[in-house]
Amino acid sequence: MAASSPKHTKSKPARHAVKPALPEGTAYGDRADVMRLADDIAQRRNLDAEWVRSTLSKARMLPSVVRAITPPAVGTPKNWALYRSRFVEPIRIRAGVKFWLANQETLARAEAQTGVPASIIVGIIGVETIYGQQLGNYRVIDALTTLALDFPDAHPRKTDRQAYFLSELEAYLSLTQRTGTDPTALRGSYAGAMGWPQFMPSSWVKYGIDFDNDSRVDLFHSQADVIGSVANYFQAFKWKPGMPTHYPVQFEVARLDMPTLMAPDILPTFSPAAMQEKGVILPAAALNHPGPLALVELQNGADAPTYVAGTENFYAITRYNWSSYYAMAVIDLGQAVAQALQAQTGVPK
Incomplete structure (x- = not known):
């Protein structure tokens, strides 16, 4: 999944009337x-x-x-809740727990060497292929x-x-x-x-x-190479060890400057203070955040969008697939697997 060669979303786009130059299977x-x-x-x-x-x-x-x-x-509406439900679901969570248990030492080594959390690595592999179950059938x-x-x-x-x-x-x-x-x-x-x-x-x-x-x-075939390579990818895109991926937000409607906040899209641009000046209410943990933030919008079809303040690490995940929906699905799946693993083993992850 590079800055010049992004990963591609796995959602299936709507079909269009496309007329290829050749019939199916022509050499x-x-x-x-x-x-x-x-x-x-x-x-x-x-x-x-x-x-x-x-x-x-x-x-x-x-x-x-x-x-x-x-x-x-x-104009096709996006729906974060529906998108999330495709990835944060029982089959992937169970497979993720099994994968994590089988690769605990390797995941710990990758995290120690790169600072990329095991939950992010596990989330990526789960979203991409359900831990090797769906590798694709195209030559x-x-x-x-x-x-x-x-x-x-x-x-x-x-x-x-x-x-x-x-x-x-x-x-x-x-x-x-x-x-x-x-x-x-x-x-x-x-x-x-x-x-x-x-x-x-x-x-x-x-x-x-x-x-x-x-x-x-x-x-x-090498799960160790898969784990190490995913971690290496994020390290190359300047993953910052220990930094959260995002913070929850609320809005002060009277001061909210949504056009300015949304203009940079998901590129972290605003300091916490600048974001607050534009009407975003941040939690205490975000007020001392050391880097820039971005207001990330996740549309929910006809319902109100979901918003978070994305950090540079959230942006790093979008370098794997240039989609904020994808990044949040990776984060949520990784957390769900970690919670299920803790419930099963009693050991915090």
Whole structure:
């Protein structure tokens, strides 16, 4: 899940009338422009041209990927309560307790080395794949090639997103060639995210670490590597040990300057004092917070939104997936697992 290569939300967007260039499953090897692209990638990435050509010729165009990446229609209401219920639920909590018990020493080591709480690591892996239960069924080569070459015209950010997926395709080819992995064998999400933590290829290269000391990074089979890599990701994005992720808030309606407070979105911008001056009532613990805060809005459909004051650590979680809803789900699931584990073992987490 990088600043330049964010993780992708797992919610399923509404379907649109998208007309892909090729029918389902058509091989890309029949297109001359793809073979020219293969030669270009090989030259820029210092890869064997015949190997890249052969690999891309085996990739297949998947309209289902095109549909999945197309965003919901403008105006589709967001609903935090509904979103949360998909992730903070009994199946994930039970699986999280089992995962935590099986990896207590590794989680403790990762937390000690990086300062990233075990609950955040556990929350990420639970939201992403239910602790390895749902790794994705798309061939990664198909997903990345489809998005690099047939990104939907309906997407409002087609140009930069298509360029992003082309760079991820290149990173994937480089990674599999370097590690001697069959590039047609790996499966992941519709966006090409892989393994228990659903890292994009560039994130695997940048942030994946060998945490079990077997001289390789394996995010499909090594739970130690998964834990260490997630912690390493957040450390790279400047996780601040000991800092809360957010604080509850209330409002002084007469002084509330909502337009100013919401203008930076989720980027921490305001000191506690500045936030209070604009009508936000903070709890005592937040008044001495050492860094900037952001007013985070979580819409609840037709009901009133939920608001929190997000810290720099809340923002760090959104670098894994650029969504405040995602970040809060990670936090809440991790806390729910920790509470269930304490209830089961009697040991605080």
